[in-house]
Amino acid sequence: MRSRAEKAAFAAAFGAVTLATTWIGVRYADQRWSQYAVVIAIPFVLRQAVLEIRITLQQLWRRFSLTARRRPVVVTLRGSLDARTAARTARHLDTARKAATPAGGLTIDLTHVRVIDAAGSTVLLATAGKAARDHVPVTVQGAGPGVRRTLHYSGLDHLVTYRNDTRP
Incomplete structure (x- = not known):
């Protein structure tokens, strides 16, 4: 690139x-x-x-x-994040990541996500990795216990901060 x-x-x-x-x-x-x-x-x-x-x-x-943007870019995901929806979700998250700045960051709202599988957590992991490379902080908010557990097992804890949820 x-x-x-x-x-x-x-x-x-x-x-x-x-x-x-x-x-x-x-x-x-x-x-x-x-x-x-x-x-x-x-x-x-x-x-x-x-x-x-x-x-x-x-x-x-x-x-x-x-560069003057100080507010975070917020992406709200709904439904299930699985292999069927992974490609579309990856495109949306990539667009949001490109619009986010280091000063504002990227917030991914998982309040309305019911189910997440390995493909979904891989999409979030890839987005968080690219954001870390661009020095954009990523915050995951509203992750329920099951979703948070899946994200924890995928290793996402090292790349993002969590807000308004419970520990696995």
């Missing part, structure tokens, strides 16, 4: 090389068909360069605008 600075540098270099190559192709091409090919390719190549730059700038803007 490249850093934001590397992505920005890549997008700028890609755009510069694209423009230079296009200019050289149009300026010094001897045959008419190569000029047409270059002219036809210009919009596609420029579009790719603009997309790379736009994505990089959006990521930078989002990161800078979120």
